[in-house]
Amino acid sequence: MAKPTGFMEYKREVPEDRPPLERIKDWDEFHCHLSEEKQRIQGARCMDCGTPFCHSGMLFNGAASGCPINNLIPEWNELIYKGLWEEAIKRLHKTNNFPEFTGRVCPAPCEGACTLGINEPMITIKNNECAIIDHAYSEGWIVPEPPKVRTGKTIAVIGSGPSGLACADQLNKAGHTVTVFERSDRVGGLLMYGIPNMKLDKKLVQRRVDLMAAEGITFKTGVEIGKDLPADKLLKQFDAVVFCGGATKARDLVVEGRENKGIYFAVDFLKANTKSLLDSNLQDGNYISAKDKDVIVIGGGDTGTDCVGTSIRHGCRSVVQFEILPQPPMERQKNNPWPQWPKVYKMDYGQEEANVLYGSDPRQYCIMTKKIVGDDNGNVKEIHTVNIEWKKDDAGRFVSVEIPGTEKVWPAQLVLIAMGFVGPEDKALKQLGIEQDTRSNIKADYGKFTTNKKGVFAAGDMRRGQSLVVWAINEGRGAARECDRYLMGYTNLP
Numbered sequence: 110m111a112k113p114t115g116f117m118e119y120k121r122e123v124p125e126d127r128p129p130l131e132r133i134k135d136w137d138e139f140h141c142h143l144s145e146e147k148q149r150i151q152g153a154r155c156m157d158c159g160t161p162f163c164h165s166g167m168l169f170n171g172a173a174s175g176c177p178i179n180n181l182i183p184e185w186n187e188l189i190y191k192g193l194w195e196e197a198i199k200r201l202h203k204t205n206n207f208p209e210f211t212g213r214v215c216p217a218p219c220e221g222a223c224t225l226g227i228n229e230p231m232i233t234i235k236n237n238e239c240a241i242i243d244h245a246y247s248e249g250w251i252v253p254e255p256p257k258v259r260t261g262k263t264i265a266v267i268g269s270g271p272s273g274l275a276c277a278d279q280l281n282k283a284g285h286t287v288t289v290f291e292r293s294d295r296v297g298g299l300l301m302y303g304i305p306n307m308k309l310d311k312k313l314v315q316r317r318v319d320l321m322a323a324e325g326i327t328f329k330t331g332v333e334i335g336k337d338l339p340a341d342k343l344l345k346q347f348d349a350v351v352f353c354g355g356a357t358k359a360r361d362l363v364v365e366g367r368e369n370k371g372i373y374f375a376v377d378f379l380k381a382n383t384k385s386l387l388d389s390n391l392q393d394g395n396y397i398s399a400k401d402k403d404v405i406v407i408g409g410g411d412t413g414t415d416c417v418g419t420s421i422r423h424g425c426r427s428v429v430q431f432e433i434l435p436q437p438p439m440e441r442q443k444n445n446p447w448p449q450w451p452k453v454y455k456m457d458y459g460q461e462e463a464n465v466l467y468g469s470d471p472r473q474y475c476i477m478t479k480k481i482v483g484d485d486n487g488n489v490k491e492i493h494t495v496n497i498e499w500k501k502d503d504a505g506r507f508v509s510v511e512i513p514g515t516e517k518v519w520p521a522q523l524v525l526i527a528m529g530f531v532g533p534e535d536k537a538l539k540q541l542g543i544e545q546d547t548r549s550n551i552k553a554d555y556g557k558f559t560t561n562k563k564g565v566f567a568a569g570d571m572r573r574g575q576s577l578v579v580w581a582i583n584e585g586r587g588a589a590r591e592c593d594r595y596l597m598g599y600t601n602l603p
């Protein structure tokens with residue numbers, strides 16, 4: 110245990126983000142760090158519970174709880190407290206290939222499961238994780254460590270998001286020769302072209318990719334498997350193939366007026382922005398600008414939040430975020446007990462920024478889009494909505510019911526659809542005859558990650574559906590382990 114009385118002596122402290130009015134002027138990260146002394150005190154609060162739920166990564170009543178990659182949280186909390194940062198990063202890297210990503214973007218289900226959180230503010234786990242890896246990089250401890258022996262086996266990983274990167278990293282560590290194919294011009298999947306720069310600096314993604322390349326992994330960008338290179342040909346060239354292509358088919362808004370101009374999928378908006386930012390600091394104009402526009406974001410989740418933050422940085426006139434579900438409660442409800450992830454109301458960075466600029470949280474709850482109206486040139490002009498309430502039908506299912514008299518018209522010159530994803534693209538899957546499940550994800554059992562085709566594995570959003578970075582890392586690691594077992598007849602990968 111770090112310090113037996115730590116949780117009684119010290120309060121939870123997280124670093125203040127950069128102030129909203131300052132950070133919206135640039136695209137730099139909004140996170141800051143605590144001083145080393147303060148971070149060590151945060152490590153001291155950990156009670157080193159006999160049964161640490163924080164690192165359990167289990168389902169309780171169908172709800173995820175704890176760290177999905179089973180980070181050894183109490184162990185590195187103690188090491189931080191003692192100032193043993195080098196030992197801490199060794200412990201952290203045992204379970205997490207990319208703590209600099211999760212330390213910034215993970216929603217931290219670990220913290221929702223922290224025992225201290227039952228009656229006190231929980232441990233600052235996510236922030237401690239970020240501090241460990243950032244400290245390690247700044248000390249120069251993170252250097253290429255190529256495997257000493259190569260097995261001679263070759264593996265193709267399709268897709269370079271967190272699942273593909275984690276899978277490639279593990280397989281390379283096991284001595285296999287790994288090639289990652291990515292259709293985009295940059296490596297990283299949604300780490301690069303989904304999550305905006307202010308949440309995860311793209312230099313950090315590139316730094317990790319460069320490290321992996323220096324360790325012997327080959328990255329081939331601008332190659333779409335199934336189009337530029339047929340999947341069956343790939344299978345002949347490599348000893349095994351791992352599909353990590355993500356769940357990239359966006360859910361569309363089926364509504365009158367959808368054909369108007371000025372309506373985009375959130376990911377297209379976010380990708381174009383980051384690409385232009387990296388290519389030319391937004392000087393090439395190759396992005397969808399929200400400047401001086403009334404922006405409506407349809408979808409109240411994290412992707413919608415990223416659209417809000419991006420629109421604000423462009424200088425939009427106004428921004429509203431529609432959410433079809435009710436506003437979450439301020440406190441945990443009885444049907445959402447510890448150690449489950451607490452489903453409570455909170456403002457994320459985009460909402461905080463809108464709140465400071467326009468005076469309120471941009472989210473409108475229980476609202477449904479009825480139709481979109483365009484001007485004479487076919488450009489979106491307004492959105493018509495109605496408020497709804499959720500009621501149980503005769504079968505006990507929740508259904509939405511419109512509330513008469515709540516119809517409203519919203520001005521909009523830019524509409525961003527952030528309603529989630531319906532599954533993976535399947536051109537390459539069809540070429541190999543890979544089976545898909547009822548939700549169109551690749552059919553491969555969790556834990557085994559094998560498809561119906563010998564030597565072909567699947568991981569990440571492409572297998573489990575739209576999820577989180579930390580789950581993608583979990584799946585990439587698992588698929589690597591099973592792929593290694595398939596190639597060698599045994600495996601030492603965790």
Ligand SMILES: Cc1cc2nc3c(=O)[nH]c(=O)nc-3n(C[C@H](O)[C@H](O)[C@H](O)COP(=O)(O)OP(=O)(O)OC[C@H]3O[C@@H](n4cnc5c(N)ncnc54)[C@H](O)[C@@H]3O)c2cc1C
Pocket residue numbers: 214215216267268269270271272273274290291292293297298299300303304332333334335353354355356357376379411412415534537568569570571575576577578579581
């Ligand atoms: C805007 C946005 C913000 C998000 N924010 C967060 C967050 O803050 N925290 C969090 O935990 N999660 C977040 N998520 C979810 C998270 O990013 C995903 O769950 C995660 O990236 C999935 O990883 P993956 O490796 O399975 O797929 P992806 O990251 O989607 O990567 C798949 C890659 O495969 C490539 N590809 C696909 N098909 C082919 C092919 N045939 N040939 C070659 N390449 C191909 C794609 O171009 C892509 O680069 C966010 C998602 C979005 C959309």
Ligand code: SF4
Pocket residue numbers: 175176177178179180182205211212215216217218219220234235238579
């Ligand atoms: S990866 Fe996520 S869940 Fe795991 S320790 Fe880090 S913040 Fe917590």
